[in-house]
Amino acid sequence: MIFRRPTLTAALLAGAVSAAPLSAEPFSFDTLCEKARGLAAKPFVPQGAKLADFWANLSYDQHRDIRFKMESGLWWDQGPFSIDLFHPGWTAKKTVTLHEVKAGDEKPLKFDTSLFDYGKNKIPAGTPPPPGYAGWRARTHLNSEKYMDEFLVFLGASYFRSIPKDAPYGLSARGLSINSGLPGVAEEFPDFSEFYLERPAKDAKSLTATALLEGESVAGAYKFTVTPGPETVMDVEAELTLRRPVQQLGLAPFSSMFWFGENTHPRPYDFRPEVHDSDGFLMELGSGNLHYRPLEHTKDQFRHCVFTMDKPRSWALVQRDRSFSSYQDVEAGYHNRPTVKVEPVSGFDTGKLHLIEMPTIDETNDNVILVWEPSPAPVVGKPFRFHYRLKWVRDLPPSGLFAVRATRAGNPVQKPDEVLVSIDFAKPLAPEKKVGDPKWDDASKFKPVVTVNQAGVKLLHVGLTDMSMPNVDDLPAGIGRSDQLHMPQVLRAFFVLDPAKEVNDIDMTCELQDETGKVVSERWVYLWKRTH
Numbered sequence: 001m002i003f004r005r006p007t008l009t010a011a012l013l014a015g016a017v018s019a020a021p022l023s024a025e026p027f028s029f030d031t032l033c034e035k036a037r038g039l040a041a042k043p044f045v046p047q048g049a050k051l052a053d054f055w056a057n058l059s060y061d062q063h064r065d066i067r068f069k070m071e072s073g074l075w076w077d078q079g080p081f082s083i084d085l086f087h088p089g090w091t092a093k094k095t096v097t098l099h100e101v102k103a104g105d106e107k108p109l110k111f112d113t114s115l116f117d118y119g120k121n122k123i124p125a126g127t128p129p130p131p132g133y134a135g136w137r138a139r140t141h142l143n144s145e146k147y148m149d150e151f152l153v154f155l156g157a158s159y160f161r162s163i164p165k166d167a168p169y170g171l172s173a174r175g176l177s178i179n180s181g182l183p184g185v186a187e188e189f190p191d192f193s194e195f196y197l198e199r200p201a202k203d204a205k206s207l208t209a210t211a212l213l214e215g216e217s218v219a220g221a222y223k224f225t226v227t228p229g230p231e232t233v234m235d236v237e238a239e240l241t242l243r244r245p246v247q248q249l250g251l252a253p254f255s256s257m258f259w260f261g262e263n264t265h266p267r268p269y270d271f272r273p274e275v276h277d278s279d280g281f282l283m284e285l286g287s288g289n290l291h292y293r294p295l296e297h298t299k300d301q302f303r304h305c306v307f308t309m310d311k312p313r314s315w316a317l318v319q320r321d322r323s324f325s326s327y328q329d330v331e332a333g334y335h336n337r338p339t340v341k342v343e344p345v346s347g348f349d350t351g352k353l354h355l356i357e358m359p360t361i362d363e364t365n366d367n368v369i370l371v372w373e374p375s376p377a378p379v380v381g382k383p384f385r386f387h388y389r390l391k392w393v394r395d396l397p398p399s400g401l402f403a404v405r406a407t408r409a410g411n412p413v414q415k416p417d418e419v420l421v422s423i424d425f426a427k428p429l430a431p432e433k434k435v436g437d438p439k440w441d442d443a444s445k446f447k448p449v450v451t452v453n454q455a456g457v458k459l460l461h462v463g464l465t466d467m468s469m470p471n472v473d474d475l476p477a478g479i480g481r482s483d484q485l486h487m488p489q490v491l492r493a494f495f496v497l498d499p500a501k502e503v504n505d506i507d508m509t510c511e512l513q514d515e516t517g518k519v520v521s522e523r524w525v526y527l528w529k530r531t532h
Helices: 008-013 029-040 060-064 468-473 476-481
Strands: 082-086 097-102 105-108 135-140 149-155 159-162 172-174 191-198 207-214 218-227 232-242 249-256 258-260 280-284 290-294 303-310 314-318 339-346 350-357 368-374 384-393 403-410 419-427 447-452 458-466 489-498 505-513 523-529
Touching: 029 207, 029 218, 029 232, 149 207, 249 339, 249 384, 290 403, 303 523, 314 368, 403 523, 419 505, 419 523, 447 458, 447 489, 468 489, 489 505
Parallel strands: 097 191, 290 523
Antiparallel strands: 082 135, 097 105, 135 149, 149 159, 159 172, 172 249, 191 207, 207 218, 218 232, 232 384, 249 368, 280 290, 280 314, 303 350, 314 339, 339 384, 350 368, 403 419, 419 489, 447 505, 458 489, 505 523
16 A cells, blocks of 8 residues: 555645635636725725634744655645745744635645644644745746756745756845835835645646735735746736835845955955845846846945836846856855846836845845836725746856956055056957857947046046956866857946045946947946045
């Protein structure tokens, strides 16, 4: 006789049919939007169900010792996707309501302790089970046909994150941010309080989940359609209704970490050259022009840059530096962290992108926030719909332009009052397999064009150096001279400026142009701050 552990579908839904009568109308995204509108018209009611003291007071190690039994996942062995569930405890004290949806029929998934291995934990007699799960995780055959890899997590407030094939987790996304990173203003964290997981067909390529969002100032509904692969694509459709005005409403928000990079001054006392989940912010304007802003961290200083845009084509938080030697961290694998791109579909005509970089003492805190603030702001009580697409990738496809690869700054030799800035532009960013007979451009026809925003700042010198061959020979064992690889052409733009002593912040840009004035690179955009 073969023993099979009961699956989550069988264990949780067996008693759910009689416990939850079918609604008169089949479940859909529109019905959830209608529910959210009704909630937004009423005062916010915080979650009532509480965890028993034992679950609420679990330590990190105790909570970590509770493991979901993967073979008990929703739809395990029944199709292309399986769902793990997270047990509440430690910092995950709020619970969510989960439902399975099949052909418009939704059934609640009740909490079941038999789906977990509690390890060494000794649960006191009489302790009631948690009222719900803390969140969920999706699996599929992402990297191998032999193993169901996780690729998507929803856990805590409206946070979620995903990965493409052959990548670890990195930065996080959120359903919504309210007043993020505003000094002196309390940030609000709305919660995804209900999830409706649609049972996929056996040949499905995408997973669909719908969520109810609730907070003091807002209620709304979200629909996520996720297609995992070398590029994991996530379509996000949403409707929000404000209960009250907010100072800053942030759509398509990201949270990432940047502790230090090649241009951070002063550097932490750490054996690793760089530590970050993302190292840059790429904007594709409505005109198609590409602007790149390197991320930075200034000790004890707060950075908040605002970019007003009309009909942006896309923006992304990227991890461009793929060299292990830049990080020297086998465990964290920062050189493999994913890039995430936002492609607006509707509801993003005019607004502001806020890039907020906060001081941090180490790598355990997400200190970078990127959000879109729509303009005008949604009207209180009036539903606002928007739609965007997230692409979780290792690297963005080449644009055909020289791309910013590194930013460095410092004082010229024996000139402590001057600042020398160096920007490496590369095309392509990394070695590529040769197709045909690719050639480097004639760099003698290019020049850097630099702007600074303060009239009192003197631009003393501007130049361009071809760094291509030194970069080729930096690769070991002649790899850079392989006849199978097309190596990047690397051009270093540099300039020297004399900031007045009273100037502590300088906005500056640099781009490469050819002899006709045609732009041949991304536009480098930077906020320099005086650090000493």
